[in-house]
Amino acid sequence: MRFIDYKNVVPKTVIGLLVFLILLIPVFTTNVATLSMLILSGIWTVAVMGFTLVLRTGQFSLGQSAFLAIGGYTSAIFTVKLGWPFWPSFFLAGMASGIVSLLVGMVVLRVGNIYFSIITLALGEIVRIIAQQWEPVTRGTRGLILSPPPPIILGGFKINFEASPVPYFYFTLCLIAVTALILWQIGQSRLGRAFAGVALNPVLAEHQGMHLMKYRVIAFTVAGVFTGLAGSLYAHFLTVITPYVFGLWQSIQIMIMSIVGGISSLVGGPIIGTILLYTLGDYLTRVKTFGIQPLLFGAIVVMVLIFLPKGTGLVDLWGRFWTKVVWREEEYEPDTPDD
Amino acid sequence: MSYLELKNITKEFGKLAALEDVDLQVEKGEILGIVGPNGSGKTTLINVISGYYRPTGGEIFFNAKKISGLRPDQIAKRGIIRTFQSNVLYEGTTVVESMLISSYQQYRTKNWQSFFETRTWKDENETVVGRVIELVKLLDLLNDTFLPAEGLSHGYQRMLGIAMAMIANPSVLLLDEPTTGMNHEEAMFVVDKIKKINEQGVTVILIEHNMKVLLDVATRVVVLSFGTKIADGKPEEVMNKQEVIEAYLGTETI
Numbered sequence: 238m239r240f241i242d243y244k245n246v247v248p249k250t251v252i253g254l255l256v257f258l259i260l261l262i263p264v265f266t267t268n269v270a271t272l273s274m275l276i277l278s279g280i281w282t283v284a285v286m287g288f289t290l291v292l293r294t295g296q297f298s299l300g301q302s303a304f305l306a307i308g309g310y311t312s313a314i315f316t317v318k319l320g321w322p323f324w325p326s327f328f329l330a331g332m333a334s335g336i337v338s339l340l341v342g343m344v345v346l347r348v349g350n351i352y353f354s355i356i357t358l359a360l361g362e363i364v365r366i367i368a369q370q371w372e373p374v375t376r377g378t379r380g381l382i383l384s385p386p387p388p389i390i391l392g393g394f395k396i397n398f399e400a401s402p403v404p405y406f407y408f409t410l411c412l413i414a415v416t417a418l419i420l421w422q423i424g425q426s427r428l429g430r431a432f433a434g435v436a437l438n439p440v441l442a443e444h445q446g447m448h449l450m451k452y453r454v455i456a457f458t459v460a461g462v463f464t465g466l467a468g469s470l471y472a473h474f475l476t477v478i479t480p481y482v483f484g485l486w487q488s489i490q491i492m493i494m495s496i497v498g499g500i501s502s503l504v505g506g507p508i509i510g511t512i513l514l515y516t517l518g519d520y521l522t523r524v525k526t527f528g529i530q531p532l533l534f535g536a537i538v539v540m541v542l543i544f545l546p547k548g549t550g551l552v553d554l555w556g557r558f559w560t561k562v563v564w565r566e567e568e569y570e571p572d573t574p575d576d
Numbered sequence: 577m578s579y580l581e582l583k584n585i586t587k588e589f590g591k592l593a594a595l596e597d598v599d600l601q602v603e604k605g606e607i608l609g610i611v612g613p614n615g616s617g618k619t620t621l622i623n624v625i626s627g628y629y630r631p632t633g634g635e636i637f638f639n640a641k642k643i644s645g646l647r648p649d650q651i652a653k654r655g656i657i658r659t660f661q662s663n664v665l666y667e668g669t670t671v672v673e674s675m676l677i678s679s680y681q682q683y684r685t686k687n688w689q690s691f692f693e694t695r696t697w698k699d700e701n702e703t704v705v706g707r708v709i710e711l712v713k714l715l716d717l718l719n720d721t722f723l724p725a726e727g728l729s730h731g732y733q734r735m736l737g738i739a740m741a742m743i744a745n746p747s748v749l750l751l752d753e754p755t756t757g758m759n760h761e762e763a764m765f766v767v768d769k770i771k772k773i774n775e776q777g778v779t780v781i782l783i784e785h786n787m788k789v790l791l792d793v794a795t796r797v798v799v800l801s802f803g804t805k806i807a808d809g810k811p812e813e814v815m816n817k818q819e820v821i822e823a824y825l826g827t828e829t830i
């Protein structure tokens with residue numbers, strides 16, 4: 238029966254091995270271009286995870302790039318303009334982005350659905366326009382120049398962010414790991430079930446005691462916090478932040494990456510989708526075929542929707558939220574006659 | 577004041593009054609039957625009690641506290657759970673998954689406790705799974721436990737609807753035509769289960785077209801016609817009332 242599959246969708250040993258290999262990547266290559274690409278796709282992965290979490294409450298956000306921007310600009314403004322150190326600015330970036338998503342969510346998620354999509358789309362544009370127009374603070378289209386995080390001294394060992402991208406690589410992995418851990422825990426908790434209920438049938442869920450807005454807001458806020466942190470890392474890694482990198486196209490890319498990866502898993506799907514499409518996009522940019530990227534991405538989404546509808550639709554995918562509980566059910570041997 | 581009390585409840589859709597000045601008292605532990613021709617306002621009554629619609633006039637009290645104006649989830653939290661006239665399911669889930677989503681109110685564990693997988697969460701999970709099995713057995717869904725809910729026959733989807741409402745922990749259960757589309761045998765099975773549920777201490781409000789069924793199960797019957805209450809009393813008495821017979825003429829055979 239299919240619920241047995243859920244127990245170990247990917248065996249723990251395989252996950253362990255994969256993590257181990259990923260950790261070793263910098264041993265095999267210190268090529269700046271390769272590592273940069275992995276770092277950037279890792280940063281986008283976090284944003285895609287956030288998007289996927291929101292999608293699993295049944296809501297389509299078309300403005301996740303806004304939170305990358307809020308995170309990035311918060312971090313930039315506080316380190317550059319106000320002279321704050323990196324770490325407090327980094328965490329403040331997550332908080333600022335989280336607060337904005339909380340406030341926006343509380344206003345829009347009461348109605349949700351198409352209104353939510355439209356308002357988040359508008360939010361993305363508003364944030365970009367503010368970044369462009371608020372010259373004294375953001376320096377408009379010229380952007381802000383940031384410095385990398387300060388060196389970390391670990392037992393006499395100095396980790397220097399200026400010398401190579403390797404420290405960024407591990408930093409990004411840490412961020413992904415923390416995000417993944419939290420999403421996993423959400424998935425197995427009461428929250429995961431409530432998310433499923435709210436997404437699969439809001440009317441029914443509401444009549445069973447689930448406060449629709451509460452769960453939508455929780456998902457959107459968690460997504461906001463981590464996307465903000467990713468945005469901060471993004472800005473510090475690139476050492477420059479301009480309004481151009483945060484727009485509707487970026488939000489749509491996040492959506493496409495999520496759909497291509499499949500929303501059946503909150504972690505695996507986003508990782509696969511992002512690495513696949515980020516690598517492809519990066520390659521297309523390098524061979525200078527700018528116009529073709531949106532077309533190709535669109536075509537990929539259509540293909541995925543046609544050939545893997547179950548991997549992308551909201552249905553049939555919730556099982557993995559429940560692994561443990563459904564598995565326990567086995568012990569009751571439901572097929573034996575009773576009474 | 578009664579357990580559940582509706583005072584002058586009115587619900588208008590534009591010019592149409594689906595409910596007009598309805599007064600209703602429900603006592604703890606009873607099985608109250610509600611009958612009436614098509615369009616007489618039965619479903620609207622459940623929609624208004626469960627908070628799906630706000631009444632345009634009047635007030636509703638439960639346990640002496642006002643509940644009209646609250647959201648559906650707030651009313652559900654106070655223990656009033658409803659089913660739907662059509663088969664309303666969690667798309668794409670199996671029976672057991674539907675039940676587990678619906679078990680939301682079984683838990684006293686807080687969200688954060690379940691996030692950290694505390695002892696209480698694990699213990700409570702086992703209790704809830706036990707309760708799920710109990711209900712799945714009660715409503716004859718045991719062999720379908722791991723099958724997709726949408727694949728069930730109409731009759732079994734109706735049963736699942738009741739099972740999901742029960743796992744949501746009701747003190748008052750509002751059933752909107754649970755036996756609709758069932759043959760006599762299936763209907764009698766459901767009626768039997770409703771009695772069992774009532775014996776577990778759940779107050780039941782039952783919308784039912786079939787008078788025979790109501791005579792069998794209801795402790796009291798209320799008749800609605802064009803949004804107003806035209807009779808309220810013991811099933812046998814109500815059935816013989818002239819107004820009731822008239823209300824049904826041409827629309828329904830008794």
Ligand SMILES: Nc1ncnc2c1ncn2[C@@H]1O[C@H](COP(=O)(O)OP(=O)(O)OP(=O)(O)O)[C@@H](O)[C@H]1O
Nearest residue numbers: 589592594612613614615616617618619620621661
């Ligand atoms: N959302 C709505 N908008 C407009 N009119 C409505 C709405 N819901 C119900 N009505 C009207 O209110 C009246 C009562 O409807 P209701 O569904 O409560 O009847 P009912 O007694 O449940 O009938 P049935 O036996 O067919 O289920 C009907 O005339 C119906 O058309």
Ligand SMILES: [Mg+2]
Nearest residue numbers: 618619620661
């Ligand atoms: Mg009805």
